[in-house]
Structures are given as structure tokens and as C-alpha cells.
Amino acid sequence: MSIKNVTIAGAGTLGSQIAYQSALCGYQVRIWNPHPERAEKRIAALRPFYKHDLKLTDEQFDAGLKNIVSITNDWETSFKDADLVIEAVPENLDMKKDFYAQLCSVLPKEAIIASNSSTYVPSQLVQLVDRPEKFLHLHFANHIWVFNTAEIVGNAKTDPAVIQEVVAFAKGIKMLPIVLKKEQHGYIMNALSVPFLNAALGLWGKGVADPITIDKDWMNSTGSPMGPFMSMDVIGLRTVWAIFSSHADTPEQKAIADKLKAMIDAGHYGVEAGEGFYTYPHPAYEDPNFLKE
């Protein structure tokens, strides 16, 4: 089997990106969303990003839209012709349970199911599907047209041929497929970046240096285009706070969580807010002399 028809279930931030990227790359895309009008808005909102980041013309962006066959909350329309379903519904186990039960009742037996879950690992979701050998995780990063890593990991029963079909699909939508041999909370990228960002927050919390100084040190020492606090602004401080505060056990860590919370409460929660550790749209690090003084 070769994947041609892809249905994205759930058109939130990532679902809408996966849907449009797949359509742009020539796949026939169906979008299932409880509120189709919201899904349409999210897809339309991607236009300026693709124009700015990938230099797409309006005509090129529109050509991608033509490969979106349907946007609906109808199960039959959305799933009956799917070769691959990418599940991007909210990270709530009850919602996932309901979704997968209904999905399996309408989805052709030979279709592959891939979850984009960040929070759950395959062994937690596989019990919700009727085809463990055709179930795996396919995990994307926000702004997939730029940050094009796709982390892929099966459950204990996933057919290796299914992994390979999803690898081919990931390449087909211009991702770099990264196949994990074993499931891992946070996959690879978040498993590396969480302790790294925690260490940066620790230095800030202790008053060793301010965020800009820490970023400069890391960037100059490693050649990375971003320091940890620039990354946190991009991720959004509400997400950073949610992850950090869930493991903040010591008084020092609680104090850091509070510092983050104060920034969020002041409306300074990152790039999206126009302010975080830096001020946007023209953050200090855009200055060509940023690493020279």
C-alpha cells in the first residue's frame, strides 16, 4: 500500500499545520473536526506564515488548499477513504478514548492510525485501537514547515512495514523522519530539551546571570542559532511553566515557577504575546552585534 489519502483528526495548532503541509505536498487531505468552521479559520491563518517563511505565492498557497477534499465533523466522509489517519485531538485521555472508539467503527481495516500525542506514549494509547500492528506515533513540532522533525515510534506490535510506510509519508511531506527504537516520554527532542531548559531556568533563578547573558554564552559556545531563553519565548512561557511547575519540588524550583508565573500574569508569555524574555517583533538577538559585545 502506498499512502495517498490522509485524514487529520483534530485541527488545532498542529493538526491544521499537518493537514495543510500534507495537502501542499500533494496528498489528498480530509480534515475531521467537531467545529469545521474553526478548522477552516486555522487553515486560512497559515497563509502569511507560508508566504513569509517559505516564500510561497498566493497561487502556490491556493494550490495546496485544493488538495483539501473536505473539512467536516462527519465521520463517514472523513474516514471511509483514508489510508492514514493522523490523530491530533486534545491531550485528554477520555477524549482520545471516545475518538478512537468511534474512529475504529468507521475506518477501513487496512488504514494506518498515527497519533501526534506529545503527552502519551504508544503503550498508553494502543489499547484504544483495534489494530495494534497498524498503530504508531508520529510526532511533529510546532511550525512544521520550518521545524520539520517527525519523530516516529511504534508500540510492541507495530508492523515494521507500517513504520516504513509512515517514514515514506513523512519524507513525502518534507519532514526528516526520526525513528525511535523504544517509546520515550518526550520522544528525543523534548527528552533532551526539558533538562537543558531546566538548567537554564536554574541559572536564572539563582541569579548567576540574566537570560540574555546565558543565551549568548550557549550560542557563542556551541554555534546554535538560539539560546535556551529564546527557545522558551518561542515555545511560550505558559507551556514552559506548566512543564516546569509540575516537577518543581524544592523551594528554589518553586521560586522559579513563581517568577515564570509572574511573567505570564503580566502578559509577558513569549513571542506570541510580543514580550517574554525578549521584546518582539525586534528582539535584541536580531542585532548583528548581539554576539560581539
Place this chain on the structure above:
Amino acid sequence: MSIKNVTIAGAGTLGSQIAYQSALCGYQVRIWNPHPERAEKRIAALRPFYKHDLKLTDEQFDAGLKNIVSITNDWETSFKDADLVIEAVPENLDMKKDFYAQLCSVLPKEAIIASNSSTYVPSQLVQLVDRPEKFLHLHFANHIWVFNTAEIVGNAKTDPAVIQEVVAFAKGIKMLPIVLKKEQHGYIMNALSVPFLNAALGLWGKGVADPITIDKDWMNSTGSPMGPFMSMDVIGLRTVWAIFSSHADTPEQKAIADKLKAMIDAGHYGVEAGEGFYTYPHPAYEDPNFLKE
């Protein structure tokens, strides 16, 4: 006071680099080393690196050498005219104690003393000198002509004007000065990279993915020019093992330490050995398609 005469005490790996870089940038450099002939060899051994990495001609390299006034184990010659002493003697507290006692007996009262120690923080060394207000740490990274971050931190009594003089000196030898407000084990760079590299070793140890896959994920997801295992090959696995094994408490961590030890015992301890996680001189990541498949 403006710094013109710099004495580097200890011409090991970093000491010799600091000495030559300072000389190349026009400072009058004296090198104190118990074995002057070893110091001379180390300085001479820098020629191919400066020629390759900075495209220096032999004439340009030789011009730098002319600013090295003396290489000797004589205390008077080495220190009597120094404006700044950079201490790069072995990381052994007894050796540092002996060195600082002798140094303070010959060094002019107005001279600044900077330690390049990676292991000790200023509050541990300040008691060894007779001038806390003129004592601070100035920490370099290996291959300083490329990795030009200079981390600077004082002790509780360091005169802010002295910090500023050392910042100016760091700029004078083409470093990016990074001033810490508080002392910190590992300064900033190692405080960030140790937990990051530990997380990468953890994924490798658990069998989540092989080193190349982990590196590709990090590089593609962050735009960094190096993944964690490439960095470890550069640092050298003997150093990585020494740091990691000193904190390996759980059976999983001990197993990782053993895996590293086995590589070291097989002679595969990094770039320097021609083999580590990658094989040199033409590692897989030099392939232009490394991040495309």
C-alpha cells in the same frame, strides 16, 4: 591601569592556547612553566590549527610568536612585570596552593590574578591569594581561537573595575566576555551542557535510539551545528566518562558509565583517537545529506 603584560602560569592544553592567542593579539606574553621545553613544544604545536582554522600564514603565526617575551620556570622573570597573571596550573588544590603562595611573594601588588580553573569556584581559591579585590576567574573553552567564549566571575570582594579591565582584555584577545553575577560550578556553559549531555546518554543507554539518530533530531529540531554525541566526541569520552561516572548512582547510570568505559578501553575515546561515536577524519555528519535522510 591598562593591561599590556600578561603572564600565563602553566602551559598545558589551555594555558598554551591562552598564551599564544594573547601574543597574536599584541599583548606582551610571558609563560611560566616548570618545564619550559614542554611549553615551547605546546606553543609550536598550535601552528597547524591556526593555519587551518584561522587561515594564518606562517609569517602571521611567527609574528605572534615574537610577542612571547619569555618561556621559563623562573619566577622573577615571569612575574615581576606582569599586569595580569592567568593561572592555568593543574586542577589540584595542593598544587594551586603552592603556586599562589610563591606567586604572591614575587608579583607586584597592583597586578590582577585570574584563574582559568574549571573545577574550583572563586570562593575556593580566593583564600590562596593576598589580593581578593584583584582576584577573579577567567574561564576559557578548548580551542579558544574558535570557541571564543570567556566566562568571567569575581569573588565577593572583587573590585568591579578589575572585572571591567579583564572584560577589556578578553575583548582584546577576541573573546566574547560573559560576566557571571554569582559563582557557579561549571560556569554557564558546562552548567547547561552537563544535564543536556546526560539526557542524551540516558536515551542511548535505554536504547531509545542510536547516537546518530539522537544527534540528527537535535540538529534538525534546533538548527544547531552539532548534536550531543558529536560534542562528546570533541570533548573526549575520557572527560565525559569522568564527569558522568562521578554522578552515576542508579544501575541504569552505572550501565551507561560502563558502556562509555568500554569504548574508552577499546581506544574509541573521541575525535582525538580517530574514533568515538563517529569515525574520523571523515565523520558521517560531514555528508551533505546527513540531515536529509
